[in-house]
Structures are given as structure tokens and as C-alpha cells.
Amino acid sequence: MDVSAPGLLNEDVPEDPVAGALPDQADPVAGTLPDDADPVAAALPDDVAPLIPYRGRRRRWLRRLAKTVAVLFVAGTFLSTVYNAATDARASVPAGLTYVQAGDVLTRYREWGGSGTPIVLVHGFIEDADTWQYLAPILAAQGHRVYALDIDGWGYTQRVGPFDVGHQARQLDAFIEALHLDHPVLVGHSSGAAVAALAVLDKPADASGLMFLDGDGLATGAGQKTPMTHLFLNPYRTTLMRLAIRSDSVIRAIYGATCGPTCPELDAAGLDQWRRPLQVPGAEESLWSMVDLGVAGLPPGRLAELATMPLPKAVVFGGADSAYDPNSPESTAARIGAPAPTIIPGAAHLTSVNSPQAVAEAVAALETRAG
Secondary structure (H helix, E strand, C coil): CCCCCCCCCHHHCCCCCCHHHCCCCCCCCHHHCCCCCCHHHHHCCCCCCCHHHHHHHHHHHHHHHHHHHHHHHHHHHHHHHHHHHHCCCCCCCCCCCEEEEECCEEEEEEEECCCCEEEEEECCCCCCHHHHCCHHHHHHHCCEEEEEECCCCCCCCCCCCCCCHHHHHHHHHHHHHHCCCCCCEEEEECCHHHHHHHHHHHCHHHCCEEEEECCCCECCCCCCCCHHHHHCCCCHHHHHHHHHHHCHHHHHHHHHHHHCCCCCCCCHHHHHHHHHHHCCCCHHHHHHHHHHHCCCCECHHHHHHHHHCCCCEEEEEECCCCCCCCCHHHHHHHHHCCCCCEEECCCCCCHHHHCHHHHHHHHHHHHHHHC
């Protein structure tokens, strides 16, 4: 064909209408985009496309965070396991303690005085018979036989369980029977108020008087059960518990907050008194069990049954007790049918330690009504 023929010259060939609309040497797709553009993002609406690189950065950040958490978890578990193994030795029970078989529980107890009306002191949470060492001698000097027991789960009493208020009340009833105590006055401190109350409700004829000391007896009081305990799993809960118990600063801080500024300072012997019962065999397991159950207490309706009983009752609270609501003394007295409560001015929660003389006077007043 003669391409030089008129009308068939190259410059006369019709142009491609699509290619002619593009820049010279442009790719039909990529040529319409900047060199560094994401073709997927470019195809999205303007308000969505900027999220693509953000999402990519977020995924990378989450992957790095997951790796960091995994490394810390493995390292923490290893260190916790090593620490628990290194601190697994248990403290020995002191020699020369006095025990009695109270039902199915070999119960440690202390005794002061040789004659007079019997008084049984029932301690509260993280306490034991030694907590009464300031109050009991005063009561004994006033002419009473005074007894203080280690409630199951605390102190140096044999750990039997279950560590609930019903089991502990049965232990208290069995303790009174085992020692042949004739109608003692019961004084329950903090959660011990619920234990003493249930013992009276179960066997009304066994006691001659009942005192709630710094306690309302309710299951919803200072130590309501919390699901947070289920977040602490082994080996971590054992590590945290042992770190706290082995720390002098932690023990002094808890003691100071509970007892107040007027309490005797803890020396080495005082620290050992509070620490050792939490380090003997079985103590860790029983402590965690009781933390999981919540501080011992009774329903309001059950406590209200005390109001129908002719038994003399008393309610005593420290005026600076921050463990309970300010109206707890009055509402507790009304609930159990006791006279107006006795308030010890300025006293914190542990009144048997910070105000033993004032508590002794209140016990003497109750004993007079009981006699």
C-alpha cells in the first residue's frame, strides 16, 4: 500500500480518543495516581481513605503490646514461682500454748483470773487470743475468769474449716461446753460479734450477756464478699500475700490504721505476734478461703431475733472507728434490742488495745445487768 497516498499520511491517522486524553506515556491506571498512593485507599471515599494507614499502625501497635504482655507474663510467673519456692518454709507454733478439744477443732486459748463470773472474748478478722492481752488482765483484776480463744482459721488453733460463721459459732459453743463455763458473758469484737451472736442464737441458755464491740454483726458490714478475689490466681496471690506479711511496714501500717495513734507501737515481739499466726502451716489456705467468703456476718433478720430474747445486751464502739458507718452503733443497738450504745471518744476500731479501761468498764456494766 502506498502510505504516501493523499489522505493516508501518518499525521492524518485518526487519534485514539482515550489515549489522547491521557498525559504522554501515561499508564492508564497508575498514571492517574501519585507515585506513592495506595490504589485501594484511592478508591475509597475521601472520609474513609485516611483511616487505612491509621489502622495499619494500630494493628502493629497491638501486636507489639501483646508480645510485651506475653513476655511480662512469662517473666512474672517465673519470678513469682521462684519467690514462692524460696519462701515456702512455714513458721513454727510457739511452745507452751494451751489447747482444748472444742467439738472437731483443737482450740488454742488463753486464760486470766482464777475465780468470778466467766467472760469469753471472741476476736475478729486477722486477730487471735493475744489481741485481748491489754483488756483481759483488767477484767481479771475486777474479779472475773477471762477466756480468749483462737477462732478456727486464725491464731494457733488447728485449721479444720469450713471457715464460715456457722462453723465458728459451733466451735465457740463447744468451747464453752468443753471448759464447763457457767453462763459466761460473751464479748465479740468486729466480725467476732457475729460469731458470738450466732452462738447465742443457737444455744440461748449458754450465755448470760452479749456485747457487740466495734462490730455490727452483719454480713454486709465492714467486710462484704467481693468477686475481686477471683482475679488473684496462683502463683501471684501467694506471692502478694507473702510479700505483705513479711513486710514490717505493711503490718505497722495496717495496725496503725486499725488501732489509731494511741496504741502501743509495735516492737519486734509485737510484729511477730501479728505475723507468725499468718505463717504457720495451713494459714495461707485458710486466710484466702476467709477472704473469699467475706468477713463473718449474719442477715439483719437473723440478728433481729436477738431483740426478742431477754438476754442483757450491749453495743460499744470507738468514736473514731472508720470501719463502719457513723450511724452503725445506734442502728446495731436498735436491731439487737440493746440500750443506747457506748461510744468511746477518739478511739479507733481496735478498742480493746487503744482503750482497754473504757471497754472494761462497759463489760462490767453489762455483767452487772447479767448478774
